[in-house]
Amino acid sequence: MQNEQSASANEQAPSADEQAPSAIEKVLKPADGEPAVTTPKAAETVESVKHFAEQLFGEESWAAQPVMGNPVAVWIAAIALGVAVSTVFSVVRRVAHARFKKWSAKTANHWDDLVTSLLGRFKAFFTLALGVYVGAMLLALPAQADHILRLILVLAFAIQAAILAGVVVEFAIERILTKGRDDSDSDAGREALKTSVGVMKFLALLVVYAVIALVALDNMGVDVTAMVASLGIGGIAIALAVQSVIGDLFGSMTIVLDKPFEVGDFIIVGDKMGTVEKVGLKTTRIRALSGEQLVFSNSDLLSSRIQNYKRMQERRALFTIGVTYDTDYEQLTQIADLIKSIIEAEPNARHDRTHFARFANSWLEFECVYFVKKPDMNVYLDTQQSINLKLVKAFRERGVEFAFPTQTLWHEGLPKVVDAEVESKPRPQKSDAEPKKA
Secondary structure: HHHHHHHHHHHHHHOHHHOOOOHHHHHHOOOOEEEEEEEHHHHHHHHHHHHHHHOOOOOOOOOEEOOOOEEEHHHHHHHHHHHHHHHHHHHHHHHHHHHHHHHHHHHOOOOOHHHHHHHHHOOOOHHHHHHHHHHHHHOOOEEEHHHHHHHHHHHHHHHHHHHHHHHHHHHHHHHHOOOOOOOOOHHHHHHHHHHHHHHHHHHHHHHHHHHHHHHHHHHHHOOOHOOOHHHHHHHHHHHHHHHHHHHHHHOOOOOOHHHHOOOEEEEEEEEEEEEEEEEEEEEEEEEOOOOOEEEEEEHHHHOOOOEEEEHHHOOOEEEEEOOOOOOOOOHHHHHHHHHHHHOOOOOOOOEEEEEEEEEEOOOOEEEEEEEOOOOOOOHHHHHHHHHHHHHHHHHHHOOOOOOOOOOOOOOOOOOOOOOHHHHHHHOOOOOOOOOOOO
16 A cells, blocks of 8 residues: 555656756746747757856856746847847948949949849848848747747848849849930930830839739748739739720830830821820820821820831932923933932932933923932932022023923814915906007
8 A cells, every 4th residue: 555655656746857857948948838939950059058158157147047938148149140140241241242343343244233233232121130030040939929020030031132123123124225225315215215114114023022022921821822813813804904004005115115216206107297205104295297296195106107207317309300392412411411410419419310211291301319318308408409409500501491381282174374474465466458469
């Protein structure tokens, strides 16, 4: 009986090891009973730090006292590690940014500019979050505290990733657009380019931010499957509702990227013509020759045939000239060379051909083709006027007459016209009496 009671007492009484839990058990089991979240690596680190503190300060020193489930020495080590990581990262980033900035100023490569921009866009909150993340790896925190810390760190990393993604997107769009950019673009053209760059940057960042937000929510434990499906259905509905607006928006980007015309170009669309004033997100505005403003939607404008006179290298001019049929043969043989010499004397003209082309109803017709070397309309008209005036002067000096529409009608059956002098002479009269003989 006594043996059974002693055995029962032995079973109920904990052993010395069970009554005195080790330091690692104190760390992994906080005082409030909430399970701690840690890793085997962190547990080993905590134990190593505790033994080091006990050897340095003693077993019952303040360094071994638990605070929120972790000895004070472990808290000090975590804080020191976080500060060290943040400081080293900040110093390395600043040194690298300064080196890349000097290097990129000496090279024509654009990739070092991208690296310089990325190094300069790291924020202080990200450096702090990085130090907290590394320092927290040494701690065994309660589940709730670990969850809150995880949310804060994921949010900080997501914001920093969004900032860096914005730099990359802006760099990529700028590189695409600068491939076809000309230094002679007008200020209005540059403004239109900036507007389109802003639109494309907004759309690209919207997609990037959406992806980053979904990844961040997934790391926070949120089920994003239903959210992605909802966003897909909602996106289709919105796209159908604003189909025309989206078409004009992409039309604006097409105009900027493909450049069928630019601000300041003179274009003809159908029976409308004018100078392009502005390329907007939805419409393009053109100033007509008569003064009014024409507004075209970008999608309609791109679906039409566009004549861009600003892209002309030269202006082709064709004219015909007629001389009378009674012009001498020698003069006819000299007219083509005369026209050619007059055109070649013009500084802005280039002669192509001049020929005796055809026999017209009222004149002998010469056809001439020449090119004005400058596309400007005023230069074209001035050159044409100078050539015309010189032709008039040269023809008059040589006695060559310009022909004009004339007709000669011959009609059979009408009485012939008798000369007036013949009709005015008196006719001799014949006597019926015979002359008398002498």
